[in-house]
Amino acid sequence: MNPRIWHIATNTFREAVRDRVLYNLIAFALLMSGAAVLVGQISIGIERLVVINLGLTAVSLFGIVIAIFIGIGLVSKEIEKRTLYTVLSRPVRRWEFVAGKFFGLSGTLIVNTFFMAIGVFVALLYVSHSFKHADAGILVALYFIILQFLIITALALLFSSFSSPLLSAIFAFALFLIGTFAEDLRGFARLTHGIARWLATGAAYLVPNFSALNVISQVAHDNPVSRQLIAYNTVYALAYTVAVLSATAMIFERRNLK
Amino acid sequence: MHAIEILGLEKTYNIGFWRKRPKRALHPLNLAIEDGEIFGFLGPNGAGKTTTLKMLMGLVFPSAGSARILGMDLHDPRMKAQIGFLPEQPYFYDYLTARELLRYYGQLSGVDSRQLSSKVEEVLEKVGLRDSMNVQLRKFSKGMLQRAGIAQAILHDPKVVFLDEPMSGLDPMGRREVRTLIEELKRDGKTVFFSTHILSDAEALCDRVAVINLGQLRGVGAVADLTSGVKGKVEIVWQGSAVPAAIKSSGAETHIAGETTRAVIPEQDQDAAIDALRRERLRLISVTPVRASLEDYFMAQLKPSAEEVVPR
Numbered sequence: 223m224n225p226r227i228w229h230i231a232t233n234t235f236r237e238a239v240r241d242r243v244l245y246n247l248i249a250f251a252l253l254m255s256g257a258a259v260l261v262g263q264i265s266i267g268i269e270r271l272v273v274i275n276l277g278l279t280a281v282s283l284f285g286i287v288i289a290i291f292i293g294i295g296l297v298s299k300e301i302e303k304r305t306l307y308t309v310l311s312r313p314v315r316r317w318e319f320v321a322g323k324f325f326g327l328s329g330t331l332i333v334n335t336f337f338m339a340i341g342v343f344v345a346l347l348y349v350s351h352s353f354k355h356a357d358a359g360i361l362v363a364l365y366f367i368i369l370q371f372l373i374i375t376a377l378a379l380l381f382s383s384f385s386s387p388l389l390s391a392i393f394a395f396a397l398f399l400i401g402t403f404a405e406d407l408r409g410f411a412r413l414t415h416g417i418a419r420w421l422a423t424g425a426a427y428l429v430p431n432f433s434a435l436n437v438i439s440q441v442a443h444d445n446p447v448s449r450q451l452i453a454y455n456t457v458y459a460l461a462y463t464v465a466v467l468s469a470t471a472m473i474f475e476r477r478n479l480k
Numbered sequence: 481m482h483a484i485e486i487l488g489l490e491k492t493y494n495i496g497f498w499r500k501r502p503k504r505a506l507h508p509l510n511l512a513i514e515d516g517e518i519f520g521f522l523g524p525n526g527a528g529k530t531t532t533l534k535m536l537m538g539l540v541f542p543s544a545g546s547a548r549i550l551g552m553d554l555h556d557p558r559m560k561a562q563i564g565f566l567p568e569q570p571y572f573y574d575y576l577t578a579r580e581l582l583r584y585y586g587q588l589s590g591v592d593s594r595q596l597s598s599k600v601e602e603v604l605e606k607v608g609l610r611d612s613m614n615v616q617l618r619k620f621s622k623g624m625l626q627r628a629g630i631a632q633a634i635l636h637d638p639k640v641v642f643l644d645e646p647m648s649g650l651d652p653m654g655r656r657e658v659r660t661l662i663e664e665l666k667r668d669g670k671t672v673f674f675s676t677h678i679l680s681d682a683e684a685l686c687d688r689v690a691v692i693n694l695g696q697l698r699g700v701g702a703v704a705d706l707t708s709g710v711k712g713k714v715e716i717v718w719q720g721s722a723v724p725a726a727i728k729s730s731g732a733e734t735h736i737a738g739e740t741t742r743a744v745i746p747e748q749d750q751d752a753a754i755d756a757l758r759r760e761r762l763r764l765i766s767v768t769p770v771r772a773s774l775e776d777y778f779m780a781q782l783k784p785s786a787e788e789v790v791p792r
Contacts, residue, residue, distance in 0.1 A: 240575040311565035313557035479539040
């Protein structure tokens with residue numbers, strides 16, 4: 223990796239750690255241990271299903287909230303506090319700054335997800351007393367969750383490069399919600415005609431397809447995830463992330479830092 | 481080759497939400513700063529000093545014109561590795577310690593990793609922060625932050641240093657230390673371009689100054705030339721608090737401080753005043769011609785020109 227991007231990324235990671243972002247793990251641990259004990263008592267026969275569903279949904283939501291709330295401040299906070307001035311007056315290109323910020327926050331989310339995943343597996347072991355082969359599907363679901371984080375982090379950065387933190391948060395959350403129903407939106411587009419069909423199809427394919435990246439329920443029911451879907455989602459998420467980051471860099475390259 | 485060459489640099493912002501209207505922050509600016517000089521960029525608040533510096537740093541894009549630093553384009557990374565910048569009222573990553581902050585900036589500037597630790601400690605020593613290098617910046621006072629700011633600007637041994645209001649927020653001791661640092665930079669052969677509205681600092685430090693107001697350059701010159709003009713008055717200082725009638729009648733401005741009295745009188749009344757002091761047996765301490773100060777020059781440049789005065 224380009225050393226300047228690496229240094230900006232590690233500094234972003236350090237900021238997240240020192241601002242106690244990883245403290246969310248305590249809340250997550252409490253949630254998982256509480257859920258494991260409660261589920262063991264009230265849901266006979268479906269403990270595994272409930273723990274996987276609850277655990278992975280919590281991993282996803284905790285990460286999305288962190289990605290949005292930190293992501294929206296990654297650029298705007300640096301401009302507002304003028305910390306950016308002493309960075310960009312060095313031999314650092316603006317796109318390198320954007321890439322460094324992206325990798326820093328993505329790294330934070332991956333580390334966070336790693337620890338939360340351990341929590342999910344411990345809770346699962348507590349209710350099932352053993353692991354089975356189908357549990358490997360949880361790793362695929364976690365991988366897809368990380369792909370979602372990459373997209374949402376890139377989107378938060380994009381909004382942060384031209385908008386206020388409040389508006390950025392609203393835009394990012396709205397896109398996350400719409401993207402969760404992307405498949406429904408595509409189905410709706412197929413039912414329309416004429417110019418409305420063009421518009422609806424355009425909008426449906428423009429928003430991130432988070433529904434394809436959500437296999438939590440499938441995994442909880444022990445249904446395997448196809449290799450084709452893994453490959454498709456990987457290519458889709460990386461291409462979408464790169465496109466959004468490129469747009470962010472292009473906007474940021476032209477911005478006057480008043 | 482000039483260290484800094486500004487050719488018709490200009491900035492106009494479009495302000496307003498719906499109906500955008502242009503607002504000129506900087507009229508075409510032409511300046512050339514020589515290698516190794518300390519250049520003061522003077523002007524009141526809102527004059528266009530920071531806008532100019534931001535354009536030179538590549539933070540704001542000029543509407544027209546261009547500039548070159550060390551003969552290179554403003555966005556050339558090779559040039560950026562050779563300049564240092566202290567922004568006005570700097571704010572740094574407050575979760576870092578001073579040492580971590582400087583290591584980070586050193587890495588971004590491409591300082592050799594084998595020399596980084598020693599360079600960081602050397603610079604922290606220079607700005608008087610060695611004892612606080614492991615303290616997080618959120619616990620720093622304003623003056624300490626300013627020193628950290630100067631440290632990051634000089635850490636990578638730049639050839640040209642840009643300082644935006646480097647004395648702002650510093651106590652008299654801090655100001656003196658920063659003045660000494662700037663003088664050291666000059667001794668090391670660096671070019672220093674600094675903006676300020678504290679004229680005594682500029683007068684004490686600068687080889688040349690430029691005065692800017694309302695986005696327009698009002699004058700440029702060597703400090704020695706600008707302050708060499710005699711104003712046709714002399715300052716007489718004597719021991720004692722008595723003021724002879726001859727001096728009073730000349731319309732002198734007198735100031736008594738303890739056991740000494742100072743009077744500023746027209747040059748032609750000088751001999752009569754000295755005779756009067758002898759007659760009254762008052763001990764004469766000094767007679768000095770009053771020279772124009774940088775402040776006089778600055779104030780004269782800020783006066784609106786005839787075409788700027790809008791008739792009512």
